[in-house]
Amino acid sequence: MRTQCEPGDGRLDPSLSAIMSERRQLINLAYRLLGSLTDAEDVVQEAYTRWYAMSPRQRESIASPGGWLTKVATHICLDQLRSARARRESYVGEWIPEPLPDRAEWVAGRRGGATADPADRVTLDESVDMAFLVVLESMTPAERVAFILHDVFRYSFAEVAEIVGRSPAACRQLASSARRRIRAADAPARPAARRAAVVRDFKHAWEAKDIEALIGLLDPDATALADGGGLVNAAPHPVVGAEEIARYLVAVTGMVPAQTILERTVNGRPGLVVQHGGVTTSVMAFEIAGDRIKRCWAVRNPEKLRPWTTC
Template identity: 75%
Template sequence: MTTQPEPGGGRLDPSLSAIMGERRRLINLAYRLLGSLSEAEDVVQETYARWYAMSRQQQDAIASPGAWLSTVAGRICLNVLSSARARRETYVGEWIPEPLPEPTEWISGRPDGIAVDPADRVTLDESVNMAFLVVLDSMTPAERVAFILHDVFRYSFGEVAEIVGRTPAACRQLASSARRRIRAARASTTPAARQARIVRDFKRAWEAKDIDALIALLDPDVTATADGGGVVGAVLRPVEGVEQIVRSLVHLEGRLRSLIFLERTVNGRPGLIAQEDGVTVSVYAFEVAGDRIKHIWAVRNPDKLRSWTAGP
């Protein structure tokens, strides 16, 4: 983003480095709250715009600029979340959080020609794996904000209350409710190396059209959800059950024949990407429980793949 010059001769703001040093933390906060990197970037842009809209005297009166920026960003995210539900009622098909690559695989260029600053990348941990983000998306906006701010970013409930506009006791209840949702949806923990092996075996079985191997890798109650964002041919509803999913994979085989599938880290977990002529056209995230795949998320919406490819 571009920063506003200081009034009077364009002198460099001595606090600029400290203020801009908050940018990565704000991006990390906003992405976890919204599940969308593009929306997170817009929130951070708006947060800085509000900071630079103040006079120097107003800025100097703020004891903790970092806390001020976080509070403003949190409130903007809360407003975005509150309006997102209405927008998603008109979304074509299922909405899945925007998938993110492992930092070393992040494409530095974007289709719009804007360079991606490495300092703006989202730090990957358990709070951004796809299963976690999907559960967050099922929460009320206030639950999600209270939980992320307190349990992930360690804000006190007093600080959370200032952002959410409720009492600290009410925010405590919101975070507690969010935790119950997380616990109810959480699958058994599978070591990362085993997850990677299972995803690799799934890729090989799919490419080999080995139906028996696919069935052995999928949980009987497995669910596959696709987010095409209006892409022609995208699956609009979740597919449930191992037989239905295997049937769908076989049905899609002809359409996917020209694609190359590669193993990649997706939101901190082993996943796959599909490329056509070197351009990433789909990203697949997995939830593994024990030795079987419990959920597959497939993102084809081009707007959500800009971190994966600088192609058109």
Template identity: 70%
Template structure:
């Protein structure tokens, strides 16, 4: 699950090229640690600011600039995670990680963007995975992501987290147990896509019986409107209640388009009105039925989902 750094641009000064070549790695790391691309971009900007605040002699004394940048970015994320719970207690409604599109969608939304800002899509970025990460303590999350996703040794993690290698091993082990206990066994991509497609067709047709059949009886739907727009302030529980809620939603917006898109490396749906994305839905599917739906409607988290 390693996410490689962006190849360096040979046209740059070699030392600058090596430093900037770490940007994608840092974006990928910070996004997985924070669940927010906006926050990840801020972390990377702060990391580079600290690098350039060093004197030339201090920079040259650093044996591995990439390791230095990763350490600084991880520590900034660790500090942010420590205050995140307090911030989210003031968040109106439920908080869901910021969804990211696949490369094609990203390119259409950011035609002039830096390719190094793109998040590498793999199993460590699914919405279900990020939601479980968000239940961990900051130290657990950092230790697990650095070791299990980015393949840092526990000795290296120790220097970042400020705990012994043995303690970091225990943190990662605890996090791993949370992942195993919370996530359903992944189904083949074709099966996931087929279920999401059937769900879209039934939703468009307002066929409540088919929708209920596709949903697990104990399914849970969580919406994130950020307190800015209409969204369920509390999770909607039960397949039948979710189906009725979704039909009411599309009935109130006749011109709503429901599109199949890749959301955090998994089949998902995007809702658009007049070409503007109003919601992004991610799914967790187990035993052929939809177990979780995460619907992001907070406009601040939909920057990448509307072309232009």
């Protein structure tokens, strides 16, 4: 597992431009740690707030501002991850990581309607695949941080230990445990073109309300989850089984007959976007095993769909 994002190293000029050049790196890190772009933006903003709260002399004494910002952002993420279980207990229905559009489709709408800052865009690779992010949710906060920093962002275990305040040996063990979770959940990779073809066939079958075709495209034990956050209608519990999912989708289409289904890239993989009246109402990501859909995640919470406002 590798990403094009590389940790800041060496001594940086503590000027505004040099400090702000770390922003994209921090956004990428925080999104992978939290599964939420909105929360990632808040974490990075808080890290910069703490940087500028120091005196000029304190800032000048820091050899690697990028490393300092990474450490602070990681600590903030750790605090959020540790409190996430309590916060999720009050969350209505299923919680699914916030979906990301393809870079070309990244639009206004997240922050007061302003055009998205390129520095806020997350590098789309296998480490933001929705299935991958869901597995990360099953990890302990320490496992998740050690794994992301070492396996995704290529920090050495000595660097990880310094950031998280544990020994290199402990961080190595945490990352190893996280890898076992990833391997246990991994589905065999399919060529991108084949994944896109399966999603396209699924779209056509859904539009045609062809229950038999939908069943044929779904694994018999497939699972579908929807995240409405209590703000919009969504299945409160997982829908399990190919026939159950197919009938549920056709029933939903019957209730909203004027919806449009579009093929889009979701977290770097083929997915679907559902619109009604030109407004994005659902973003769907898929895990495909063989030639069938094994898992489907539908994010309907409008607070998680801001980057998709006009996609």
